[in-house]
Ligand code: MN
């Protein structure tokens with residue numbers, strides 16, 4: 001990694017961390033999810049970074065993947081367990097970070113502590129020498145020691161330029177890891193999830209988060225209007241996920257074309273990820289650069 005790339009990661013990390021902490025200060029009963037998401041995104045852009053993905057706000061039994069629609073009317077309630085997940089990039093170099101806040105009540109303090117501590121512990125032991133099953137074991141043991149379950153089918157992930165999921169996965173349980181280790185200068189997001197439910201998530205309704213697929217099918221879009229719009233969307237959002245809100249701002253009258261692109265399979269609409277037995281979910285996430293003798297947290 002040359003110095004310029006490293007500096008980009010450091011800046012992206014700083015801006016993402018600032019956005020996360022600023023976001024926490026906005027989380028109050030009565031606030032709209034939509035206002036919180038757009039206020040945080042505005043701050044990231046103002047600080048000179050790009051949006052690596054839409055601000056995600058997942059409440060209670062929802063583990064991940066929700067961003068408000070342009071006309072969203074959801075409001076935070078006292079007692080909500082809020083996962084706030086934000087991403088910033090500088091020239092494509094991404095930092096991804098998340099935190100859980102319970103609004104004005106303290107029923108889930110220990111579950112929040114469980115995912116916090118799991119992240120802290122795995123960061124303490126992570127280096128180029130740590131087999132991935134050991135990373136999973138550290139997370140799993142920490143969460144189960146608090147009496148909760150890790151969510152097994154959500155994982156940390158490698159980051160590459162303009163790529164939110166590079167192909168590397170960091171498991172949250174020992175059984176899904178192997179003897180492989182990470183390489184020096186791998187950039188990875190680690191994200192333990194804890195729950196009092198069954199320990200895995202299932203797909204729910206749409207998240208309002210989309211992605212242009214890198215698909216051969218794009219060649220076969222027949223009508224010119226759809227083809228032209230797809231090219232515009234692809235040029236604008238590239239390989240990163242985008243919000244329905246952002247799409248709506250750019251192409252307010254083209255909801256039908258969007259539906260067509262989803263139907264044709266050239267666009268993906270992520271589903272919400274819901275705890276399978278309706279358990280409450282907590283999450284904590286940092287992005288780190290892996291080193292021979294440890295790792296460097298950039299968020
Ligand atoms: Mn994240």
Ligand code: MN
Nearest residue numbers: 096189191285
């Ligand atoms: Mn992530």
